Amino acid sequence: MGKTNKFVIAVYVDNKYGVLTRVTSMFTRRGFNIDALTVGETESPDYSRITICMSGDGYAKEQLINQLRKLINVKKVEEIEESSSIKRELALIKIKNNSATRTDVLSAVDVYRAKVIDFTATEMCIEITGDPTKINAFIEYMLPYGILEMCRTGIVALERGEGTLLSKETKTGVHKQN
Amino acid sequence: MKMTGAEIIINTLIEQGTTDVFGYPGGQVINIYDALYKNSDRINHILTAHEQGAAHAADGYSRATGKVGVCIATSGPGATNLVTGIATAMLDSIPMVAITGNVPCSLIGKDSFQEIDITGVTLPITKHNYFVNKVEDLADSIREAFQIAKSGRPGPVLVDVPKDVQVAVYDFEPQGIVEKIPLPKADEASIDEAVALINEAKKPYIYIGGGAAGLKMGKEIIELAEKIDACIGCSFMGLSAVPDDYDRFLGMQGMHGHYASSISQKHADLIIGVGVRFSDRATGNTAKFAKNSKIIQLDPDFAEINKNVNVDLGIVADVRDSFLRILDKVEKSEKPEWIKEVHSYKAKEEEIAKKAEKIAGDRMTPKMMFDVINKYKLPRTIITTDVGQHQMWAAQYAKFDTTRRFVSSGGLGTMGFGLGAAIGARVATNDPTVLVTGDGSFGMNLNELATAVTYNVPLVIVLCNNGVLGMVRQWQNLFFGKRFSNTVLERKTDFVKLAEAFGATGMRATNLEEFEKAFKKAITINGPVVIDTAIDKDEFVLPMLPPGGSIDDIITEKGEK
Numbered sequence: 001m002g003k004t005n006k007f008v009i010a011v012y013v014d015n016k017y018g019v020l021t022r023v024t025s026m027f028t029r030r031g032f033n034i035d036a037l038t039v040g041e042t043e044s045p046d047y048s049r050i051t052i053c054m055s056g057d058g059y060a061k062e063q064l065i066n067q068l069r070k071l072i073n074v075k076k077v078e079e080i081e082e083s084s085s086i087k088r089e090l091a092l093i094k095i096k097n098n099s100a101t102r103t104d105v106l107s108a109v110d111v112y113r114a115k116v117i118d119f120t121a122t123e124m125c126i127e128i129t130g131d132p133t134k135i136n137a138f139i140e141y142m143l144p145y146g147i148l149e150m151c152r153t154g155i156v157a158l159e160r161g162e163g164t165l166l167s168k169e170t171k172t173g174v175h176k177q178n
Numbered sequence: 179m180k181m182t183g184a185e186i187i188i189n190t191l192i193e194q195g196t197t198d199v200f201g202y203p204g205g206q207v208i209n210i211y212d213a214l215y216k217n218s219d220r221i222n223h224i225l226t227a228h229e230q231g232a233a234h235a236a237d238g239y240s241r242a243t244g245k246v247g248v249c250i251a252t253s254g255p256g257a258t259n260l261v262t263g264i265a266t267a268m269l270d271s272i273p274m275v276a277i278t279g280n281v282p283c284s285l286i287g288k289d290s291f292q293e294i295d296i297t298g299v300t301l302p303i304t305k306h307n308y309f310v311n312k313v314e315d316l317a318d319s320i321r322e323a324f325q326i327a328k329s330g331r332p333g334p335v336l337v338d339v340p341k342d343v344q345v346a347v348y349d350f351e352p353q354g355i356v357e358k359i360p361l362p363k364a365d366e367a368s369i370d371e372a373v374a375l376i377n378e379a380k381k382p383y384i385y386i387g388g389g390a391a392g393l394k395m396g397k398e399i400i401e402l403a404e405k406i407d408a409c410i411g412c413s414f415m416g417l418s419a420v421p422d423d424y425d426r427f428l429g430m431q432g433m434h435g436h437y438a439s440s441i442s443q444k445h446a447d448l449i450i451g452v453g454v455r456f457s458d459r460a461t462g463n464t465a466k467f468a469k470n471s472k473i474i475q476l477d478p479d480f481a482e483i484n485k486n487v488n489v490d491l492g493i494v495a496d497v498r499d500s501f502l503r504i505l506d507k508v509e510k511s512e513k514p515e516w517i518k519e520v521h522s523y524k525a526k527e528e529e530i531a532k533k534a535e536k537i538a539g540d541r542m543t544p545k546m547m548f549d550v551i552n553k554y555k556l557p558r559t560i561i562t563t564d565v566g567q568h569q570m571w572a573a574q575y576a577k578f579d580t581t582r583r584f585v586s587s588g589g590l591g592t593m594g595f596g597l598g599a600a601i602g603a604r605v606a607t608n609d610p611t612v613l614v615t616g617d618g619s620f621g622m623n624l625n626e627l628a629t630a631v632t633y634n635v636p637l638v639i640v641l642c643n644n645g646v647l648g649m650v651r652q653w654q655n656l657f658f659g660k661r662f663s664n665t666v667l668e669r670k671t672d673f674v675k676l677a678e679a680f681g682a683t684g685m686r687a688t689n690l691e692e693f694e695k696a697f698k699k700a701i702t703i704n705g706p707v708v709i710d711t712a713i714d715k716d717e718f719v720l721p722m723l724p725p726g727g728s729i730d731d732i733i734t735e736k737g738e739k
Contacts, residue, residue, distance in 0.1 A: 066481035072306040
């Protein structure tokens with residue numbers, strides 16, 4: 001086993017019925033455990049884009065990419081490198097609202113550049129967008145104030161610069177032992 | 179030309195070169211069967227006893243010829259009965275197209291009578307599948323299915339067609355046979371790298387698999403072996419790629435492989451893998467595998483590189499093209515020391531075999547049985563098997579004179595595969611076909627004897643009858659303190675009478691002499707023959723590398739651990 005890392009894979013698939021099932025069925029069959037997965041429209045009506053976050057070693061990463069590339073409806077698979085990409089995630093967090101904690105919570109919302117999007121006498125709902133590490137830090141800070149409910153979208157990611165994933169050259173053919 | 183969806187299906191099959199299909203009618207494929215009836219002068223349908231038999235027949239048809247095998251089944255249970263057959267084809271990379279009917283689109287998702295989501299069921303066991311809900315997409319979906327099935331690393335594709343799509347009318351214009359999607363050619367740098375590794379090697383071992391067998395690369399592989407003084411071993415799926423009488427061919431390696439093959443690989447300094455996936459049955463413990471050697475792997479499937487074992491150089495490209503370019507560029511070299519070493523391993527293997535023969539006394543050992551089969555079988559004979567001890571004996575002892583002569587379920591290990599596959603192989607080639615099976619496996623799908631009789635398919639069925647599930651029993655003998663849990667069959671089946679009841683010929687052999695007589699007679703009979711052959715229930719498949727072990731843990735004698 002190699003060193004375990006988190007990594008992000010972006011996948012262009014045919015925008016067709018059943019394609020997401022083909023992708024997730026392959027994960028089950030090959031025993032991949034996915035941390036997060038998002039799917040949505042792209043600049044082209046022909047394709048959907050799936051963003052996958054996974055933890056694993058180099059072997060798991062290579063296998064995930066190769067097995068994805070084998071699926072007929074998969075058009076492009078690339079790793080989104082940490083250093084040259086922008087990653088964003090959105091979370092909605094519902095927490096208890098009372099006079100004792102309100103000020104603390106609101107100042108944290110301010111510092112983290114989050115937003116209050118619902119506010120009643122007993123609860124408030126906070127929207128926060130950003131890099132997953134920022135969201136993790138915010139959630140950790142909020143834990144003592146009583147999180148009632150929470151949901152996260154999973155990561156979406158793009159590479160910096162004018163290049164696009166579809167135009168990127170895929171390196172296959174020769175593989176060498178690391 | 180306007181025609182119904184069902185006629186489009188049959189016409190597309192014919193357009194793609196299909197001459198024989200295997201299947202079973204039912205409520206949601208009546209229209210397809212009606213179209214088959216109308217086109218019976220252009221396409222031959224073989225009605226099996228069970229859909230599983232149809233799937234295995236289509237698979238055997240493909241294994242024996244390389245053509246895409248085709249099977250048809252109705253919705254629901256018809257479709258699910260194909261599942262084991264499709265999975266068998268998937269694990270051994272066999273090109274196959276399965277056509278299933280389904281309930282009309284308006285009834286889909288309502289748990290209608292005989293409705294099953296077969297594309298969902300077969301998702302992990304097909305290369306790809308289609309649910310065709312528009313008649314406009316039907317012909318192209320089937321064409322794509324053929325193309326995907328045979329391109330790159332082959333595999334099965336399923337096309338599910340709801341009844342209303344079979345009834346709907348649409349335009350059909352015949353097209354040519356779809357070509358395989360060409361594989362990329364390897365770049366010169368990687369060919370040079372492979373050549374450099376081979377030129378440096380002192381003890382090269384060419385390791386061939388189902389890919390090399392499927393591409394019929396035997397001649398080229400022998401050329402390389404001659405040019406660089408290499409020996410050749412194979413995986414189970416690589417059997418019959420190189421003729422058995424070739425001096426440097428050491429046979430199958432691995433769990434039940436030949437001693438000479440496994441030990442030569444251990445001592446080699448370079449393994450040249452050709453269309454082989456380094457499966458666990460062949461490599462044993464991967465941590466101990468090929469410790470002393472570098473590995474080159476030629477394969478069309480990039481996901482196979484570094485999947486089971488780490489390789490030094492993987493070339494993902496057209497395997498034949500890469501191989502021929504390497505063959506052309508490598509330096510000719512003589513390695514008498516290595517050849518001598520390999521011969522010493524062969525001598526050791528013979529010594530082990532002689533010792534075993536001595537212990538055997540006067541009972542008929544599996545090797546003696548195969549000696550008879552090898553001696554009398556006609557040229558171009560196809561050997562098909564089921565799964566278990568008899569299958570490993572076939573892999574060890576059966577001799578093949580040309581390619582695509584060994585038809586057996588390797589990856590999935592499907593008991594009940596053999597009879598259907600034998601029918602398919604024989605129908606495809608008209609070459610003599612011998613099915614070696616066991617009483618356990620035969621019991622699973624012996625209903626196909628009815629098919630063989632109905633269509634008068636000549637088959638010699640050698641039924642190795644030991645009254646036990648021998649392979650599991652062997653493990654219970656070796657690793658489970660002889661606790662023979664549920665492996666003693668003690669059935670009262672009289673296989674001679676059974677064969678006769680089906681309308682086939684039945685014979686019995688209780689010793690070597692009787693077997694020789696029966697086999698000689700069986701090959702002259704124009705129809706299916708069952709030879710009920712008595713085998714000792716405590717016969718072992720040897721040698722054996724224990725699960726998770728390596729060649730160092732080899733078991734060569736009974737009673738040894």
